[in-house]
Amino acid sequence: MSPTDSRLPGRESAEPLLQVRGLRKYFPVPAGWLAAPQQLRAVDGVDLDIATGQTLGLVGESGCGKSTLGRAILQLQPPDAGEVRLAGQNIVGLRPAERKAMRREMQIIFQDPYASLSPRRTVAQIIREPLDVHQVGTPAERRERVDELLDTVGLRADVLDRYPHEFSGGQRQRIGIARALALEPRFIVADEPVSALDVSVQSQVLNLLARLQSEHGIAFLFISHDLAVIQHISEVIAVMYLGKIVEQAPAFELYAQPLHPYTQALLSAVPLPDPRARRQRVPLKGEVPSALQPPSGCAFHTRCPLAAERCRVETPVLRDAGSGHQVACHFAPG
């Protein structure tokens, strides 16, 4: 496909919609007076592929770099190194005009619908804004599109003139989703979109996102710390630890056969809503080390039950372990 082709590639397309290669994002952190700033390695060499209409779940604990990865892919935080290709075109370092065109294709849904919607704008203005910015259609067509979007996300037309504070968390998240959909993007980063919601509302929003994916063929990077939510919504799951992907596999394969000791510990720590479930926790030593000074070799070796001398020295690469499963561990089977 030529880089200028703006049509949606079909499912049969051999090339994934989104290709991330060697993506890196460091943040300088002041170390003190006259001292050279330290580098916080938020994203440290990540490769990812997401196909059209596919949901890739990105799971990890706070500070592992998952939100930064989402933002670096969207160029909301320009990466330091690496490539992000959308339908074959590298979008890193685009000129402003090109970047604006690229933004039509890629959107984001935030965790906190209280903070991400302007309190002074009506619902109609919030949802219309991207259409206005990109001058899509006539004003009448934009109004029509807003009505259509409200219907898509399950809000009634009488909410148009109201303000965000008049809505519950679940409804606000629907407004945020409607805005993200306005320009018919091909790819959406959903950053903890249901974490702030109550259980009964959470399931409504998850069902809505799943429907959008299947009806509109949108590809999602779904970021979450919740292992049950991420399994439900994703086809493929990537597990992140200290800026790196340590394991990636089809969703059900990952849960049935976790290969990385970190994934095994994560899964064993999830409290199961079944009083009769009995299982052995995989104990982890200590806490997540600082991304300012990640451990040498395998960043997980300080907490790993399998750690050996080799792990302190040699950084494991993400390698193929069969049936679409990839793992970055010297001792994982496969």
Added chain:
Amino acid sequence: MSTAATAATSAALLQVRDLSVEFATDEGRVRAVDGISFAVRPGETVALVGESGCGKTVTGLALLGLIPQPPGRIASGSILFAGRDLLAMPETELRGMRGSQISMIFQEPMTALNPVFRIGSQMVDVLRRHQRLTRAQARAAAIEMLAKVGLPAPGRRIDEYPHQLSGGMRQRVMIAMALSCGPRLLIADEPTTALDVTTQAQVMDLIVDLQREFGMALILITHDLGVVAESCQRALVMYAGKIVESAPVDTLFRVPRHPYTDGLLASIPRIRADRLERLPVIAGMVPDLRHLPDGCRFAERCPRVRDYCRLASPPLQPIGKAGTEVACYVPN
């Protein structure tokens, strides 16, 4: 009163009867907790479960006499702790109870720890307020307690400030502080919600281990049904200010009687072995506490609703042989 509650009364450590808590707002009075009754036996672990705004945190604060008045007000009820009514107790005496007899830990430890004092001096204060100890004895006791909650190098860490610790470590310090005087009841309000999954498991395991070791009763306030299933013996499910179901945890998850409990259990995403296309949902949303219906508060969202459900609020009544109580006219 129901028979199950009566049976528990004789042995109860805590006996809450008809507790109502109101708050004055710009739009009139809001009843956050509406006539709830329950009992907790010594050493028992009870979960208070529900979604935001259901009244679970307000209930926890009321047990400690921590409802800010005004705008809050205890509108009715009694809270008997070891036979004495906490609501009728003078503030000075209540202060003596807090920390020594009843302790509370919160979701965000930074709000409970004073940022300008070293951990040690805060713990020594708590210990010396309730026990006759010298400063040196209190410090030794604090170090011992910090070691017990798994704080590495407690002899050094005791002289650090709260901001120098990670979230998980702060939560351990708060637990150490709450348990330092050996309370008979610990109220834990979402103690692991702000923590990561692996830390969450460590801290929850710690709370349950210490609860057993000290033989204290635990009221765990949470929205997380997974935590309830793993850590509690009994659960009270709250909805819009009322207890809608009370049951042994094992029974609750197997045979949820109230349609809300049923819906909640069905709608949580679970780790599964096969793909589920759609999650079951509870339609609609929680009613506005300022405009509550006359009848059952769940009626608007209930798949089993009957005409008479909208007439009067159903009382909490025993059902079956397992010790379950349910507030529903058409229970499972």
